[in-house]
Structure formats: C-alpha cells, structure tokens
Amino acid sequence: MRRWLTAVALGGTVALALTGCANPAGVDGELTDDWAMVSEPTQFVPESGVCLPRWDNSGYFSGYNPLDCAESHQVETVHVGTLTGANADRTSPPPEDSPAARAAFAECDRAASKAVGAEWRGGRLSLDVGFPPPAGWAGGARWFRCDLAEITSLDDPSMVMRKGSLTGALKEGSALAHTCFSPKISGDDVDAMRPVSCTSKHRSEYAGTYTAPDTSYDAFVRNSEAIHRSCRKVIASFAKVPNDSRLAYRTGSIFYPPREDDWEKGDRGVQCFVWISDRDLTRSVKGNGAKLLPVR
Structure with missing residues (x-):
C-alpha cells in the first residue's frame, strides 16, 4: 500500500531565549539541516522465479x-x-x-x-x-x-500441489508432456483423452499447437472445419506427410481449443491431435510419414 507523507506547517515562529548561553557541544542552532532524508515510497512488485x-x-x-x-x-x-x-x-x-x-x-x-x-x-x-x-x-x-x-490432466484443468521448479519441465522425455492417448468417443464428441504409452495400443497422439485468428470466440468455435484444416497442417508437419488433398484420408484430427474465459484473456493456442478411427497404433507417428499414416 502506498503511504503519503504530509509536511506540517508551524503557525508561528519558535524563538529560543538563550541570552548569555552558548549552544551545547555538537549543536549548531539550526533546526532544519540535521534531519535524515525521507526516501521515496516504493510500490510492491512480486518476484519472478x-x-x-x-x-x-x-x-x-x-x-x-x-x-x-x-x-x-x-x-x-x-x-x-x-x-x-x-x-x-x-x-x-x-x-x-x-x-x-x-x-x-x-x-x-x-x-x-x-x-x-x-x-x-x-x-x-x-x-x-x-x-x-x-x-x-x-x-x-x-x-x-x-x-x-x-494440472491434473488434459480434461481436468485443476491445479495440483507439486514440489520442484517447472524450469525445463517439457524437455525430451518429460512426464508432463502430452504424448499418446486412448480417446473415449461418443459420436462426434470426445468425452475424454486418456493418456497411455505410445508403445501400447492407442489411436491418438498430440501433434502440436497452432495460433488461431483473432476473432470472437463464437465465430471461432462455429467454424470447426477451419480448425480441423489448421490441425491437419500441424499433423502433417509432425508426421512428415504431405499437407495435400489426401491428408484427410491418412488421418483424422482432434482439437482442444482454449476455454472461453482464456480466449478473452488473449489465449489463441489450439492443441491438435492425430486421430486414427479404424485401427490401433503401438508407436508414435512422429516423423514416421506414410509408413504409419498411409492413404486409406
């Protein structure tokens, strides 16, 4: 909290009647020159790290x-x-x-x-x-x-208590990094993305994130096909396959957009996932091209 200092003005003159008396040792008779300077008030700033x-x-x-x-x-x-x-x-x-x-x-x-x-x-x-x-x-x-x-999981954003810094937390092999998933699907909706090892059976994998255009949130979520197209581009780069008209016959896509309140704060990052609807994989598609994502 900022504190203001207000000077007090004296209404009259203070006189010292010291006729015939000298100032005590170390006293020069000036009332205004021996006060310590008052420092400027400082504002609280939180720490980084x-x-x-x-x-x-x-x-x-x-x-x-x-x-x-x-x-x-x-x-x-x-x-x-x-x-x-x-x-x-x-x-x-x-x-x-x-x-x-x-x-x-x-x-x-x-x-x-x-x-x-x-x-x-x-x-x-x-x-x-x-x-x-x-x-x-x-x-x-x-x-x-x-x-x-x-946070707890991709589907549960509740914060968890932890020990240790997050510095370097997503370097290669991190336990926090998104890798492969076994999605729970209902029709066209993803009910849950259950994380699994990429060497176990799975049908989805995190491919990366793209930055959505700066539109209203309603306009963004209404155009789901544009989101899928953008995610397919991310997937093509991740898997090293051509981003062409045949890409939709190689893989589907799942996307996780920012929540509306995060969108209002400025978050435009959309998470993109490979989605294989008709077979299980037991290895990562990263960099493996048409071997794992053939045209079907």
Whole structure:
C-alpha cells in the first residue's frame, strides 16, 4: 500500500531565549539541516522465479507468500513484466478482454514456453496472469505476474500441489508432456483423452499447437472445419506427410481449443491431435510419414 507523507506547517515562529548561553557541544542552532532524508515510497512488485502456495490473482501484498520451489506449492511465477504506453494509462487494472490484458498474456505466453523448454501447451500445464489490485494500480503499480501450474490432466484443468521448479519441465522425455492417448468417443464428441504409452495400443497422439485468428470466440468455435484444416497442417508437419488433398484420408484430427474465459484473456493456442478411427497404433507417428499414416 502506498503511504503519503504530509509536511506540517508551524503557525508561528519558535524563538529560543538563550541570552548569555552558548549552544551545547555538537549543536549548531539550526533546526532544519540535521534531519535524515525521507526516501521515496516504493510500490510492491512480486518476484519472478519463486513459487506460491496457491493461485491468487488478487495481487495484494498481504496475501503474497513466496516459497522456494522445492517446497510444496501450486504455482510458479516464471516472469514478471511491466505494462507500458497506452496499456499503462488506464485508471484501473485491465479487465480480461482489454488490449492491456492481451498484451500481458502474449508476453507471459512467450515467457512460459521459454521457461519449460517447449510450447507450454504441449504438457499438463496451465498459465494465468495476475495484475495489481485497484489500490496498487491507483498508486502507480503496472506489473503483471505470469504463473504456471501443473494440472491434473488434459480434461481436468485443476491445479495440483507439486514440489520442484517447472524450469525445463517439457524437455525430451518429460512426464508432463502430452504424448499418446486412448480417446473415449461418443459420436462426434470426445468425452475424454486418456493418456497411455505410445508403445501400447492407442489411436491418438498430440501433434502440436497452432495460433488461431483473432476473432470472437463464437465465430471461432462455429467454424470447426477451419480448425480441423489448421490441425491437419500441424499433423502433417509432425508426421512428415504431405499437407495435400489426401491428408484427410491418412488421418483424422482432434482439437482442444482454449476455454472461453482464456480466449478473452488473449489465449489463441489450439492443441491438435492425430486421430486414427479404424485401427490401433503401438508407436508414435512422429516423423514416421506414410509408413504409419498411409492413404486409406
């Protein structure tokens, strides 16, 4: 909280009647030159590279309790940025659908992937952005906090308690990384994506993420065929097969879009998965081309 210091003006002149008396040793008789300078009030800014017991986007200093990431925690702050220019000129913290919130999310998006060593959506992770509370914003705070958390599964975004930093968490062989799945399908809907080893029977595999166009959420989800086309392009690159008219005869696709509230914050990352409807695989399709994805 910012504290203001107010000077007190004296209404009259203070006179010392010390006729015939000298000043005591070390006293020069000046009342104004021996006071220590008052430092400028400083604004609270959270730390990067620390962990927090629980996710809390209130931004209040009173609730801020950073931990060493070796201790049990729920989220890790991987970056702290500063809003500038027009994004900092607001009179209150940015709401979810504002340009300022989207600019902050974009910076956090890049910082999170850099921290974990790969696209962060390629694993059981979630990303949230925190801003100063209204009082802090009014006092001049313009920071934003980028918090990563491990989640339960692709279908269950609840944060889990963990020990250890997420730095480098998605490097090759990571237990957090999305690999192969045995989907539970009902008609055209995916009820669940159950993770399995790629050497066991499976029909789906995470291929990568693409960035959706900046439209309204309703317009985005209505055009599912455009999403599938974009995911097939991701799959073609992942499997090393041509992205041509025959691709739809090699593989289907499953996509997981951002939730609507995350879309409003600026998340445009769509997760894409290979989908084989008529047979089981027992190895990864990554880089294996037409051998595993023949035209059928």
